[in-house]
Amino acid sequence: AQSVSQHNHHVILSEAASLELGCNYSYGGTVNLFWYVQYPGQHLQLLLKYFSGDPLVKGIKGFEAEFIKSKFSFNLRKPSVQWSDTAEYFCAVNAYDYKLSFGAGTTVTVRA
Amino acid sequence: DTGVSQNPRHKITKRGQNVTFRCDPISEHNRLYWYRQTLGQGPEFLTYFQNEAQLEKSRLLSDRFSAERPKGSFSTLEIQRTEQGDSAMYLCASSLAAGGADQPQHFGDGTRLSIL
Numbered sequence: 001a002q003s004v005s006q007h008n009h010h011v012i013l014s015e016a017a018s019l020e021l022g023c024n025y026s027y028g029g030t031v032n033l034f035w036y037v038q039y040p041g042q043h044l045q046l047l048l049k050y051f052s053g054d055p056l057v058k059g060i061k062g063f064e065a066e067f068i069k070s071k072f073s074f075n076l077r078k079p080s081v082q083w084s085d086t087a088e089y090f091c092a093v094n095a096y097d098y099k100l101s102f103g104a105g106t107t108v109t110v111r112a
Numbered sequence: 113d114t115g116v117s118q119n120p121r122h123k124i125t126k127r128g129q130n131v132t133f134r135c136d137p138i139s140e141h142n143r144l145y146w147y148r149q150t151l152g153q154g155p156e157f158l159t160y161f162q163n164e165a166q167l168e169k170s171r172l173l174s175d176r177f178s179a180e181r182p183k184g185s186f187s188t189l190e191i192q193r194t195e196q197g198d199s200a201m202y203l204c205a206s207s208l209a210a211g212g213a214d215q216p217q218h219f220g221d222g223t224r225l226s227i228l
Contacts, residue, residue: 004154043115043221046218096213
């Protein structure tokens with residue numbers, strides 16, 4: 001079974017600061033990797049995914065993530081955050097069995 | 113909006129009562145998933161269907177839990193004899209089966225269950 005670890009529980013930063021959220025997973029086989037975001041009062045939404053090819057993937061709203069296989073990592077980045085990026089961010093992984101394993105989530109608070 | 117729809121949004125009940133939640137997936141999605149999320153944690157997988165077939169159940173799904181998807185469209189999740197520990201947000205998601213496990217799952221708003 002897969003497991004996912006997110007390094008930060010809560011991140012607070014100012015607008016225009018850069019954001020990086022760490023995600024590590026444990027699974028020896030081929031995986032698909034996802035970042036989901038949950039804005040206050042809304043449902044989980046897909047930010048981006050990786051399943052093969054270029055390990056640097058770009059998602060919506062200026063987010064990107066890099067898959068580093070040797071480190072079992074899939075860190076999320078955004079060069080310059082906005083107040084509207086305040087949300088909870090979840091890293092998730094699945095393999096051939098479709099079911100997603102999620103990390104505990106990171107709450108990001110962006111101060112105007 | 114033709115996203116995943118869940119009803120009710122909130123359910124408050126006394127311990128020992130039975131509850132049933134409904135999920136309507138995106139119409140062309142043939143895979144449907146149930147997850148449970150407690151405070152401070154990410155969603156945890158409970159079960160999933162492809163069309164009307166229930167393909168996998170988590171060990172989290174005790175005998176008091178049952179899920180159905182009778183016609184391969186909407187799904188229900190029933191909890192019998194509810195316990196305090198059942199208090200959580202119950203999330204439903206759907207996806208296309210074609211293309212494999214990298215198909216993204218689309219989530220509903222969830223049903224928040226509170227046990228008194």
